Structure formats: structure tokens, C-alpha cells
Amino acid sequence: MMPRILLVEDNEMNRDMLSRRLQRKGYSVLIAHDGEQGLAKACSEIPDLILMDISLPFIDGYEVTRRVKANPRTRHIPVIALTAHALLTDRDRALNAGCNDYDTKPVDFARLTEKIENLLVNEKKL
């Protein structure tokens, strides 16, 4: 069965581009436009992994991650934070919020897929 990835991204082009590239790599991609939708889909669909944009309107990616990690049903889902801020503090904030990994935009797709694979393999081991 194809791994299911929930992509939480408010920018339409990036969402479209990333989801299409992930699908080409053989993942099944779920889409959320904002944090609230992301939370709802994480609970209802229980994806294998979440790609979380940090700069989301209303509820930002840190907060969404915190809530995902606070919920016993979704706690186990690995979260990779994606941010356009290339500051070290962003990395620390993402990890503090409970993200399992972190990557900067523009995305180096090969590196991102490597991170995704690592997390998915780890999850399977558990």
C-alpha cells in the first residue's frame, strides 16, 4: 500500500507542485489548505506522515504540530516542518514544537524524499 502523506500548505502553486512531485514518487497525497483543515484531516485520515508548512494563516505550523502531537490518536505521525525562514532559531522552534524533522524552502526534493523515507522506515520499525 502506498504511504499516505498529508501536505499542509497554503500556497496554491507550492501545494500543487509538491503534491504532484510526491505523487510521481509514488506517494498518496492528502491536501490541507490551512492549519485547521490540516488538523481535521490528520485526525480523520491518520496519514503516515505530515509535511507541515510553518507560515500558515490563522493557526501556524508550530501550533498545528503541537496539537497533532498532543492528540493520542495522531501523536505517532511524523511531522516534517517546511519553512522559508532560513534561520537557526526556526529549526529550534520547529523541533521544540514536536516536529520530527525540518527542511527549508525552496525544497531540495531529493533531500526531502530522503527525509521522508527515513521517517517512514522508522515508523514501520515501531
Next chain:
Amino acid sequence: MKFQDLSIKRKLILMTMLTSSIALLLSSVSFLIYDLISFRNLLTHDLATQAQIIGYNSAAAMAFKDEPAATATLSALTAKGDIVSAALYSPNGQMFAHYFRGKKTLANVVPICSPENSYRFEGQFLEVCHEVTLNGDRVGTLLLQSDMSQWSMRARRYATICLVFALVSVFLAFLVSSKLQKVISGPIMHLEDTMKMVSANKNYEVRAVKSYSDEIGSLIDGFNAMLSDIQQRDGALRGANDELQTRTLELEEEVSQRKQAQEELLNAKHVAEEASRAKSTFLANMSHELRTPLNAIIGYSEMLEEEARDSEKADDIRDLQKIQLAGKHLLSLINDVLDLSKIEAGKMPLHLETFDVRLMVSEIVTTLQPAIEKNKNALRVRVADEVSAMRADVTKVRQILFNLLSNACKFTDQGTIGLDVDRKLENGQDWIRFQVSDTGIGIAAKQKENLFKEFAQADTSIARKYGGTGLGLAISYKFVQLMKGRISVESELGHGATFTAELPVQVRTDAADAALPDGSRDSPTAAARTKTDRDTILVIDDDAAVRDLMSRFLSKLDVNVVAARSGEEGLRLAAQFHPVIITLDVVMPGRDGWWVLNQLKADPELSEIPVIMVTIVDNEAMGINLGASNYLVKPVHRERLVDLIEKYRVTRSSAPKTIKIPVSISPTRKTQGEVGAENPRRR
């Protein structure tokens, strides 16, 4: 009230009156006495003369015993008012004739009156005895008695006159003295008034008026002189006081002005900081806003390239790669601009840490491999033996080298790119020199000037041909400056270029000492972390020359040498690197080696690391007591040190890590003995 306490005026009046009264009294009394005495004498003489006349006139009557004639003669005395009695006595002593104005006051028998013709005072009466003679024969005795009424009347009159006169004189004396005392008391009272006025009003401008040139006059002169003196001093004091007050006011004003200026400065600082924050936020936001569309551009072109590869559309692949390249160029531009802005806003902090230079160089070479191969260049790397660890911001050093090397790769085609790392001492400072040389297109002389400035690529056409933002060198230049180093270039057009970056082995920031205790910031670098296969030796010594020497001594051992220049730094690095051996100096500024040794032995995680004291302080007992494993007195022999360290490394690798290495293991003791034997300075 006592006389002494009376006012001068009264004293003077009283004194004058008393003096004049005494003088008057004395003169009056003496005159009165004299007058009364002489008057009495006159009266006596007069009475005697009277007695003589009467005696002469009555002598015949006495001789002839003619009593009526004698009585008639005596009765003539009625004209003399003061004679109260007269009597003639016969020679046998019987009263013969007599005259009494009033009652009888004379005895019938003649009183004894010798010598003859004498007088005597009998009670209030004056009596005169006279011998009556006729032709030399004594015929009887005459006795006259006067009541002195004239004399007493005169005395009374005199006394009255004296009294009246005395009263009048005393009154006159009072008047005169009242007038005259003013000559003396007036100036004194004036002086007193003046004095009261001065002391009451503190008015030193008034002056006593001098009336006469006597002693009081000179007193007033003296007083006035004193007043002028006081006035002058008062004036000076007042002046000084005024000046002081003015100065105080000025100072207060100055203080308030400064306070205001300080507040303004503080406000300005806040405004500037706010602006700087706003700028940083703006840049961060801008960079985010720019990256988001770039993300799409690069992502879509990569995706399309993959699709084009699948459908084997070669033309599309090339075009799509160009889009990707442009996108990536734009991305590096954004990153570089962000970096530059951070440097200029002073927001680029230095994260100083000690790292292995060799390891960093090899990491960079690996990263750059694709760029080197791209233009079919060859890379030659040489790191001098004495180069080991340095303390700097490893990220920035890496970026400097990366920029210089990727520039060299970019501008060289099928040539050789060289990287030389050396260590040199200059002006007592320890430097590490990175030299990046290439055999590429080189740089024209006039372009060298602007080489390290932002957006000043040697030729704008170069950007089109070779790519690059033109900011790499500017950023490298700023990073080198931040670490208090220098960067320069030597080149000739067409004959390659050599860039030289020199950095202190121990980079210090102005706030380096303040930041030292904050060990959390210096997390172990990739360079340090990946080197678990090599043993780390920590050298703690404040002397750069000693650190350098120790590094050289130990470089042959295939160990990683980390140096600390203070006790605190040493402790921090010990916790960070967990070295196999620590060499420790005693005399250091701040915390000394004994303190460090104590701290090391008190920390359960560090207590098992053998510590070799390397010092000029000859106190082995102290070192061993505190837990040092060995004690070497400087100067240290290389072989001795290397032997010791080798022994500990062997001990360590053969023992499981959890077992604590006892301080008193036999090699240690043995070594101590050896050290003692061969070091002549040890007593």
C-alpha cells in the same frame, strides 16, 4: 545695684559729684574750724583787754575799799552783751563788788586762777582772771565771765551758709558733670549702639563716628578698622558663596542637561534598535516572500525536467535546466543579500568554537568536488604539519573557504586549484593562513580595488558568463573582518589569482570573555563530533607559545589537540570533548590550575581523565594531593610528555570505559620518579 554695674554716665556723674562734694566739705570744715578758733581767740583777747581796762579803772576803788565806785565801774559792762558776770575780789579772796546780768553764776570766794590774767573755759562760759594792781601792788582780782553767745551765733550762721553753699555746689556739680560726662560716655555709648546695630543686623557697613582724638577715638578707629576687615571678609565670603551658588546652579543645569541628553540618546538608541529590528523583520519577511515563489519555480522546473527526461525531450531539458539555474542563482542572491544585511545591521554574531582545521578542509573539499570536476580542474591541498586546531566561527571560516574555492573553480578551466594552509607567528600573534590559488583568467589591476565591495564583480559580463552573485567576496571580506583577520589578492590578468585569508588561531570578539561561560552556544561542531576515532588531548595554558609548542609536540601522536587559554575555557572544553588526557598549567589569569584541577576531580564525568600538570610552579605534593596524575616542571621534554601520553592512551584503550582509572596506577608513580630524577630543578 552695685556701683560697678551702673552705667558709665551715672558713674561719671556720681564720681564727679562725690569728688567735688568731698573737696567742698573738707575746705568748708577746715575754714569753719579755723574761723571759729580765730574768732574765739579774738573773743578771748577782747575779754582780756576788757578785764585790763576794768581792772585799771577799778584799781583805785579797790585800794580805797570804795565799793560803790567799784560796782559803778563794773556796771558799765551792761553795754557788753556777751559778758554775763563780773566780780572783783579783795586780796584776801572775798568778793568785793560784782555785776550779774542774770542770776548769780560766780562764787563768793575767788577761784584759783593762776597764773594771773589767764582764761579758761568753764562749761559754756569763758572766764578771764585778771590781777588788779596799783602802782605795782596787787590790790585784788577781777573775774569776767562771757557766755560766748557771739561765737555760737557765728558758728550757727557759718554752718547754715556752708550747708546752703554745699547744696548749691552739689547741684551745680551735678549739672556740670551731667554735661561734661558726655564727652567721655557719649562716644562710648555711640560705640556700643553701633556695635549692637552691627551684631543685630549683621550690617558691617555702618561705622562709629569718631569725635575726639583721645583713647576712645583710637578705640573707635580700631573698631572701625575691625569692621572694615570683617566687611571685607564678609564680602569675600559672600562673593565666594555667590560663586559657589552659581556654580552649583550651573552644575545642576549641566546634570539635568546631561540627563536629558542621555534620555535623548537612550530614546535614539531605542528608535535605532526598533528600526534595526524592523529591518531584520522586514528582511526575514522579504526573504520568505521571495523564497515562496522561487520554491514553485524551481520545483516545477525540476518536475518538468524529470518528465522531459522520461519522454526524452532533450531541448526541453536544457531550457528547464536554465530555469532551474536562474532560480538557484536568485536564491543564492537572496541568501547573500540577507547575510550582508545581517552583517551591516551588526546582527551577525560570532559563534566561537575550537575545531580541527584539517577536518574542516577535508569536508569542504568533499562538498566542492562536483564544482572542481565541472571545469575539469585538479585540486591540490596542502595543510602544514603545525596546523591543528583553531578557535573561530567554523561556519564562517567554512563559508570563506567555500567562496574562495568555488570562485577559483568558476574562473579556471582545465587548470589547477591550490589550497595551502599554514601557521605563522607575527607580532607575537598566532595566525592561520589560507591561500587559494588558481590558474584561471585572473583579475586586472584596476578591478582589484573593488573586488571586495558588494555587487562589484570584475566585469558585469562575467556574471552572465560565469554566474555568481558577486557578493561572495564581499561576504568573505566582512567575515574575515568580523574575526579580526585580513584578506588580500594577488593576480595578473590571464595568469590566475591567489587569494590569501589570514585569521588569528584564537579569534576573540570584544564580547568573547563575557560569552565564555555560555557554553551551550558552542555546541560541538560537525568537525569535532565526527572525530571520535581520534583521541583528543586538552591543553590548558594561558601562554600561546606553550599551547603552540604542546600542539607541535603532540601532532605526531595522531591525536586531536584542543587548546584552552583559561581555566574556565578549559573546564568547558573538557566537558565538551571528554579528552583522554588534560595538560594543565597552574599560573593563569583568573582561575588558576589548582582550581581547575579541583573542579575536574569534583565532576563525576570528568574526574577519571588523567591530568598532567605542566607548570613552572614546583609544588608536586599539592598537585598529587589534588588528584593530578603527573607533575612536570617546565621546560618540558618532548619525549617525556609523549611517553606519558602514550602510556595513558594504552591504559585507556585496554580498560573498559566505565572503570575509573585509579590516580595511583603504577605507571604514574613510576613516571613521577623518573621526572624527579631527571629534572634538576626539583628538590
